[in-house]
Amino acid sequence: MQSILKHGRSLAVGVDLSKFFDRVNHDLLMTHLGHKVQDKRMLGLIGR
Secondary structure, eight states, X not given: XXXXXXXTOSOOOOOOOTTHHHHSOHHHHHHHXXXXXXXXXXXXXXXX
């Protein structure tokens, strides 16, 4: 974020996703990603 501000941007947003994956429906997420991501190896890594 500091780099963004140094390059003249007037707004930077920080997001903490640490709790997101504890609460998200993993089956729904993987189903949605399966429609977007064609690489089965990548899906396997994400699923872990």
